[in-house]
Amino acid sequence: MNTIESKANEEKRSLSFVEQLVEEDLAEKKNSGRIQTRFPPEPNGYLHIGHAKAICMDFGVAEHYKGICNLRFDDTNPSKENTEYVENILNDISWLGFKWENIYYASDYFEKLWEFALWMIQRGYAYVDEQTSEEIARQKGTPTEPGQASPYRDRPVEENLELFHKMNTPEAIEGSMVLRAKLNMADPNMHFRDPVIYRIIQTPHHRTGTKWHCYPMYDFAHGQSDYFEGVTHSICTLEFVPHRPLYDKLIDFLKESDGTADVLNDNRPRQIEFNRLNLTYTVMSKRKLHTLVEEHFVNGWDDPRMPTLSGMRRRGYSPESIRNFIDSIGYTKFDALNDVALLEAAVRDDLNKRATRVSAVLDPVKLVITNYPDGQTEEMESINNPENEAAGTHNITFSKNLWIERDDFMEEAPKKFFRMTPDKEVRLKNAYIVRCTGCTKDTNGNITEIQAEYDPDSKSGMPGANRKVKGTLHWVSADHCLTAEVREYDRLFNIENPSADERDFRELLNPESLKVRANCFVENHLASIKPGEYLQFQRTGYFVLDPDSTETHLIFNKTVGLKDTWAKEKAKA
Numbered sequence: 001m002n003t004i005e006s007k008a009n010e011e012k013r014s015l016s017f018v019e020q021l022v023e024e025d026l027a028e029k030k031n032s033g034r035i036q037t038r039f040p041p042e043p044n045g046y047l048h049i050g051h052a053k054a055i056c057m058d059f060g061v062a063e064h065y066k067g068i069c070n071l072r073f074d075d076t077n078p079s080k081e082n083t084e085y086v087e088n089i090l091n092d093i094s095w096l097g098f099k100w101e102n103i104y105y106a107s108d109y110f111e112k113l114w115e116f117a118l119w120m121i122q123r124g125y126a127y128v129d130e131q132t133s134e135e136i137a138r139q140k141g142t143p144t145e146p147g148q149a150s151p152y153r154d155r156p157v158e159e160n161l162e163l164f165h166k167m168n169t170p171e172a173i174e175g176s177m178v179l180r181a182k183l184n185m186a187d188p189n190m191h192f193r194d195p196v197i198y199r200i201i202q203t204p205h206h207r208t209g210t211k212w213h214c215y216p217m218y219d220f221a222h223g224q225s226d227y228f229e230g231v232t233h234s235i236c237t238l239e240f241v242p243h244r245p246l247y248d249k250l251i252d253f254l255k256e257s258d259g260t261a262d263v264l265n266d267n268r269p270r271q272i273e274f275n276r277l278n279l280t281y282t283v284m285s286k287r288k289l290h291t292l293v294e295e296h297f298v299n300g301w302d303d304p305r306m307p308t309l310s311g312m313r314r315r316g317y318s319p320e321s322i323r324n325f326i327d328s329i330g331y332t333k334f335d336a337l338n339d340v341a342l343l344e345a346a347v348r349d350d351l352n353k354r355a356t357r358v359s360a361v362l363d364p365v366k367l368v369i370t371n372y373p374d375g376q377t378e379e380m381e382s383i384n385n386p387e388n389e390a391a392g393t394h395n396i397t398f399s400k401n402l403w404i405e406r407d408d409f410m411e412e413a414p415k416k417f418f419r420m421t422p423d424k425e426v427r428l429k430n431a432y433i434v435r436c437t438g439c440t441k442d443t444n445g446n447i448t449e450i451q452a453e454y455d456p457d458s459k460s461g462m463p464g465a466n467r468k469v470k471g472t473l474h475w476v477s478a479d480h481c482l483t484a485e486v487r488e489y490d491r492l493f494n495i496e497n498p499s500a501d502e503r504d505f506r507e508l509l510n511p512e513s514l515k516v517r518a519n520c521f522v523e524n525h526l527a528s529i530k531p532g533e534y535l536q537f538q539r540t541g542y543f544v545l546d547p548d549s550t551e552t553h554l555i556f557n558k559t560v561g562l563k564d565t566w567a568k569e570k571a572k573a
Contacts, residue, residue, distance in 0.1 A: 016331040018272050022061055022233060025270065031232040035067025038231050039093070039100070040222065042074045043085035043206075045286045046301040046308040047092045049322065049343075053277040056326045057235055059098040068101035070229060075107050076221050078205040086206070088301070092309040096319045106221045107207050109228055113216045114168075116224065117179060117198060119257045121160045126197065127153055128163040129180050136178075139185075140193050146186035147193045153182065164198070168214035172200045181220075183249070191246045195219060223247040226269040227254055234269040237276045238335060244271045274331040279340045281491035281510075282307045283499050297509060298492075304557050305492040305513050315489065316534060316544030316559030321350035337497055344560045348542065351559065355536040356384045359396060359429070359474045360522040360556070362486055362540065364403040366449045366478065367420075369434060372400040377480070380430040380460070382525075396523050397480035398431050403521045404475050409450050411439060418471040420450065426471040429538065433458035433469055474538045476523050484526075484554040486517040487546065526554065536562075 015023070026033060039058040041051060062069035071093065075081050093100065120126040129136065129152045141147035155163075167177050179198035187193055197220035204210050226234050234247070251268060278284060284307060292298045292306070301308050304315035312322065325346035329338055359382070378398045384391040404420070413421040420426050425435045434452040442448050458467060490513045495501060498508045522537075526545075529535070535543045541562050546555040 035065040036232045037062045037069045040072045040074045044080040048307045050277040050284045070102045071100035072104040079203040128160050174200045231269040234271040238273045275335045278337050280496045281493045321347040351542045353387050355534040357536045360537040361403040362520045363406045365406045367402040367404045369454045371453045397477045399477040401478040402475045425469045476521050481521040484520045484522045486520045486556050488515045488558045
């Protein structure tokens, strides 16, 4: 095998199974060689990271094969949808770095879908059923037992037409009637047993207002919308596998209605299913996410503990890290539970290349350099990002009075404690080597101040200043810093797979998922920081400025630690 063939085979093996199917269609010149995908969210909530996986696939396939990807809002249930969700979805997709060719709405096709439903009634393919939803469900049967026909199944066409028009009036009562497709009540696929295709909803629609009172079901609108738009590949998640025969059957009817039934592959989409993205210590159910927001277990859809893209953005995740994570786990035909630590590792790896290194002290204790001149200050150069020389440097002020982390001092320390302890030396990062000379305590024995002396000849960068010490501490000047609030986030749930637990998911929430530190200190360089700028608090983790911040009240969200400590803490427990 020559080198070119080997390379080609390697590239072929790296393709996802979805891409392989797309390439097969291209090779067979289906749909005239066109590639057109769509991302079809229902605007009934905020997008979460599971949607991001679908976004990466839908837009990625179109981009890779020089096709187009449209955004279509499947807005067929006005009781759960609004413009807030539409606007947020637009924002999230753009933030992830994707561009749609066109924006469509299922509501654009309400007239066409209505006319198609009338055609189905006229051809004997649909009927109005006046049974309750419970009665219809009971008659569906089971996967191993056929269903029972509705007593309204053989209603005359004219009566069905009259009742269907009645369903679309302001007087129609929700739940009193539905339109069902007349298919096969004995089909082993439960979705084929006369599915409901229209129902009454008396809630104004966010786009069409009160024009409609009768709305198509998702299964009826989705495939038809794909067909109207010329979608070539309808890429969706595995739960739609049993829906695929119905998807194809309704398109068969649609092609029959427009006279193209004998034309092969004329805008016929191919449905391809891949596995959903599930994360440990997380729920993806929109119903449960709604509950968390509405019952105030979290502070809105963009709470940094939420798996929503807006929550992850607010927490400080970069769009590149999310895309890298999705690429790393890939696409298969089998559902799996992905460890959230893999996502955090992707975030950590990406932010290491982007984040500006700054000093912040989250649990402060005063450090006084007793032999440093009173009133004297120095500007110490701090590298913004050692991974990126072009990021440059900034200055941090050094003075006699400093703040350091309380955990960085022990009066009686074990042998391998390489931080500050009496009579031992440590380096203050970007500054001097100091030797601890003692500490001051209050009446309760709590340390209120630490004293140390500095070596004037040990300043970082000075000739001969490379004396080796085992510990390096970060610090901020007590007289040249800003007060800040820091919010530290943990897993939202206490158990690995809350979705699989039979208990009420509210009982599984982690009461320690948010810790707020009110009196932290950060260097003055952060006075001009903006939300969305990635930071590394040295020796602590990655952080981002929260949008709730003001000029006089800085708030920082912890994105992720420098290391994965969760697994270690879990093992201790």
